[in-house]
């Protein structure tokens with residue numbers, strides 16, 4: 411697969427990332443397979459979203475060359491230029507482009523920037539942002555796939571709908587013609603022992619199961635849950651999208 415990189419400096423940075431990422435990625439993929447197997451699931455049901463925030467375009471290019479296709483970014487203002495640079499530096503067939511996911515909290519005034527580049531917005535966390543996204547998607551005649559972010563643990567520091575609010579939110583969002591709900595997303599609390607996150611993931615799945623019966627015409631196909639610390643538990647509890655940054659790219663400079 412020809413993926414020439416256009417300038418020498420970039421090319422050596424891509425090489426550095428290739429060396430750094432290769433063994434880490436192998437290990438992560440092996441752990442995804444084992445977790446899926448333990449849960450009696452196929453690893454094919456789990457998509458790895460490599461979270462490239464805090465790393466340059468060259469890191470994305472290296473991961474692409476190692477077979478990763480899905481990339482997660484949490485801020486539109488960082489992602490925009492990076493996506494541009496990736497498409498300048500990386501040659502890929504049109505049907506095998508990198509797929510970008512928006513996973514971070516989106517400010518209302520930046521909603522317009524979120525419509526267009528992302529295959530999936532994981533972080534629709536309040537009605538106001540849903541209404542905005544609907545308006546901008548309508549303006550450009552697109553239908554934007556989204557997930558609803560749920561604050562399962564109820565931590566004040568976290569974004570997302572409270573589980574008891576979500577039905578009312580779905581009632582409103584489900585009739586927006588330019589948004590398409592595809593499931594739920596959550597972030598588990600940071601804990602010492604990842605096993606402690608299991609109830610959070612199990613509750614997200616139970617909530618999804620309830621929504622499936624209440625809204626059978628919505629395609630509730632995705633559960634976006636699990637990060638570097640806890641993705642194996644999330645897979646055991648039904649994750650279809652795991653968002654993994656540090657375990658692949660190494661620590662971020664933030």
Ligand SMILES: *Cc1c(COP(=O)(O)O)cnc(C)c1O
Pocket residue numbers: 461463484513514597637638639653654655656657
């Ligand atoms: C940064 C981030 C991740 C990835 O975190 P790691 O611990 O580096 O794997 C996943 N999801 C969201 C929403 C993030 O902001």
